[in-house]
Amino acid sequence: MMPEIDGIEMCKLVKNTPFLKETLVIFLTACLEKYSHLAGFEAGADDYINKLIKPKIF
Numbered sequence: 001m002m003p004e005i006d007g008i009e010m011c012k013l014v015k016n017t018p019f020l021k022e023t024l025v026i027f028l029t030a031c032l033e034k035y036s037h038l039a040g041f042e043a044g045a046d047d048y049i050n051k052l053i054k055p056k057i058f
Contacts, residue, residue, distance in 0.1 A: 008043045015044035 002010065007027055014020045026047045027040045040048050 008039050011040065011043040011045055 005013075007029070011025045011027075014023055014025055024046045025044060026049060027045050028049050028051060029036065030051045032050060037048050
């Protein structure tokens with residue numbers, strides 16, 4: 001949930017920039033939808049890690 005562009009677009013920008021194309025891109029996200037994983041890998045991500053957020057209830 002980035003403010004200007006999403007992670008998929010950022011990944012594409014990094015992977016399509018000649019001096020950054022060898023940079024590892026790892027998504028760390030709270031999005032659990034399967035299509036998000038697929039979109040990330042199609043954009044050039046090297047890995048995709050889900051955050052398991054369990055907020056404490058007081």
